[in-house]
Amino acid sequence: MEAVHAHEHGHEHHPSGIMRWVTTTNHKDIGTLYLWFSFTMFMVGGVMALIIRSELFQPGLQVVNPDFFNQMTTLHGLIMVFGAIMPAFVGFANWQIPMMSGAPDMAFPRMNNWSFWLLPPAALLLIISLFVPGGAAAAGWTLYAPLTVQLGMGMDLTIFAVHILGMSSIMGSINIITTILNLRAPGMNMMKMPLFVWTWLITAYLLIAVMPVLAGAVTMTLTDRHFGTHFFNAAGGGDPVLFQHIFWFFGHPEVYIIAIPAFGVVSQVIPAFSRKPLFGYTSMVYATSSIAILSFLVWAHHMYTVGMPVQAQLFYMYATMLIAVPTGVKVFNWVATMWKGSLTFETPMLFAIGFLFLFTMGGFSGLVLSITPVDIQLHDTYYVVAHFHYVMVAGALFSAFAGVYFWLPKWTGRMYDETLGKWHFWLTMIFFNVTFFVQHFLGLAGMPRRIPDYALQFADFNMISSIGAFGFGLSQVFFLYIVLKAIRSGEKSPERPWEGADTLEWTMLPTPAPYHSFETPPVIK
Amino acid sequence: MTSQPDHYYLPAPSHWPVTGSTALFCMALGAVLAMNNAPGAGWTLIGLGAAIMIYMLFGWFGTVIRESESGKFNKQVDVSFRWGMSWFIFSEVMFFAAFFGALFYMRVLSVPWLGELDQKLLWPDFTSTWPAAGPGIEGQFTPMGAWGIPAINTLLLLSSGATVTWAHWGLKLNNRGQLKLGLFLTILLGVLFLGLQAYEYGHAYSELNLKLTTGAYGATFFMLTGFHGFHVTLGAIMLTVIFFRSLAGHFKPESHFAFEAVSWYWHFVDVVWLLLFVLVYWL
Secondary structure (H helix, E strand, C coil): CHHHHHHHHCCCCCCCCHHHHHHCCCHHHHHHHHHHHHHHHHHHHHHHHHHHHHHCCCCCCCCCCHHHHHHHHHHHHHHHHHHHHHHHHHHHHHHHHHHHHCCCCCCCHHHHHHHHHCHHHHHHHHHHHHHCCCCCCCCCCCCCCCHHHHCCHHHHHHHHHHHHHHHHHHHHHHHHHHHHHHCCCCCCCHHHCCHHHHHHHHHHHHHHHHHHHHHHHHHHHHHHHHCCCCCCCHHHCCCHHHHHHHHHHHHHHHHHHHHHHHHHHHHHHHHHHHCCCCCCHHHHHHHHHHHHHHHHHCHHHHCHHHCCCHHHHHHHHHHHHHHHHHHHHHHHHHHHHHCCCCCCCCHHHHHHHHHHHHHHHHHHHHHHHHCHHHHHHHCCEHHHHHHHHHHHHHHHHHHHHHHHHHHHHHHHCECCCHHHHHHHHHHHHHHHHHHHHHHHHHHHCCCECCCCCCCHHHHHHHHHHHHHHHHHHHHHHHHHHHHHHHHHHCCECCCCCCCCCCCHHHHCCCCCCCCCCCCCCCCCC | CCCCCCCCCCCCCCCHHHHHHHHHHHHHHHHHHHHCCCHHHHHHHHHHHHHHHHHHHHHHHHHHHHHHHCCCCCHHHHHHHHHHHHHHHHHHHHHHHHHHHHHHHHHHHHHHHHCCHHHCCCCCCCCCCCCCCCCCCCCCCCCCCCCCHHHHHHHHHHHHHHHHHHHHHHHHCCCHHHHHHHHHHHHHHHHHHHHHHHHHHHHHHHCCCCCCCCHHHHHHHHHHHHHHHHHHHHHHHHHHHHHHHHHCCCCCCCCCHHHHHHHHHHHHHHHHHHHHHHHHHHC
């Protein structure tokens, strides 16, 4: 009887307690796991950021020694990129892609489970690396040779952690692509897919293309360290710059891997609160695809100062500037979506608009950095730090917050407290700018990044930045409170809390979404 | 859009993924210890991890095979498997691309740079030619020629591509004898390839003074051919699995995706070898 049931519905016998979460093959459970894991890592990486900002509060060395400071900058970067932001968007993908495209679940539910459960061991390896002789990797998250060839065993742990994270990303992406290509409901053709689904299709393609390249790069580092190869050693005909080329061939698309799903979330939120369809849907799809293609052709703009023929510098400069065109199309479309819309400003919309302002600023500072002669001045200064935090934090993170507030009623059946949500937005917005806006000035004045001490003239702005960082960090603890409060005692959500949202999860599924949605495919007109 | 059945097969909760994660964690931690002055604990952990991994592979693939044989996978699931395997092979292509990229970079850029006038102060005697070990590597080495064992290996792998296709025809025509013989021959050719490759490595180390530590040429030669050999090993294991499944009467003329996946993988390994033969051995 049991077997017959299992055959009919897939899963009828559920382990309970912790084993439910360990063995689950349900896309919603796995999405939840990804999101909580991501938030945990966000807190861990955040504490590391605060250690960095504490040290930089004043000139001189007060809190940590320089080597530990370097370990913190390295782990902060790795954990935020691979542990916080990427899993957050995979969490959204897990929850939303099946519901938005009318699929019963992800295409490979067991592999989906594995994609998630590879993350905790990888994170554990990174954390263990802090406690081994020599400490964690201290070469920056970019793991440049030759430093990484010389570090202690913490570096080996980092290498294997990156391998496991890469496996997780590749399997997750294969799952997402296959779900999108093969499990859409009848009638849901490609150009009807919600933009969030489109952005993930493109992101997953990028991930499968570049994560193996990163695996190759760290494998070469490993063999250079322990097996006597000379990939990054000029004495053996290699070149440390080779590492940078391979790394940034991964690293630049990685930037878009983080940004593109964020574009997807914002492209769902802005139309919903403008009560208008997304302006220029088709051009959005083409713009996102062009960004993805161009992202493979610009990697050496991270390396203007390593020594490159001038023709190559020109090529990378112009190719980088070209990315501003499709990005401009997207920003224009978001603004045009709001034009003459009947706008309301609930928390998700506030975060989406915050995203729009700050991400555009991050884009502009990126355009400044793309100019080779300017970049040679600004390379490895706080201007770069400010730039990428505008796109990573105000871009990706703001968009993730928008997504959480937007879909929380659908996931849990409960509303968050709107007043508290608005407080969270404004605190985050203000403290973000207090932290990072001043870093533009520091960078323009020549303060180098990844150095625990600095000259006296940088003291004031650093103090402001550190105060902002602590405010920003506390605001995120407040976010945790808001989410927990909503889950425990939030008001019951109406069936359609946002009347402007018209994708399948809102129009065809009850709120909260049932454990299994679309067991029989819906028909899309 | 594919044909739409009423139900997509959703598997029950499974402990195999987390078992695999445990295995990988043990293996990673063990490898780190083994490489850093704790070989005893390291190798123990690696062994433990490998054992758990083998247990997981048997368990997980066993489950999938049982599901497949009991007819739980409809046409749509089959298409999912096809997409999944294709993208997996694409990710493998990109992994090899990183190492081919390193080869091109060293050959075209970094080795010639080291021979330029700028470097004369540091390395006055180095002239850049390919194959090169680099200016700081002591001793002479002989590069691996293309027309001995590597040419034979090319023939072996190309023939194995043909035999696996012949086996596939046999399967499609429900000629089980041809299927089994074809698979057996493919495995034989694969193992022969690996044997010759091992002999070639021994030859390189003992007679040509060509080692992993032999600078640019040694690193790219052994890493590229080594990862290829590793993939041939995996492919041969996969072939062995489907060989035994054929003996057990699995696969039908109209549905045999596991067979096709393995043959795709085998052809992929074959194509990588052709690139290796031309770019590493020959040119």
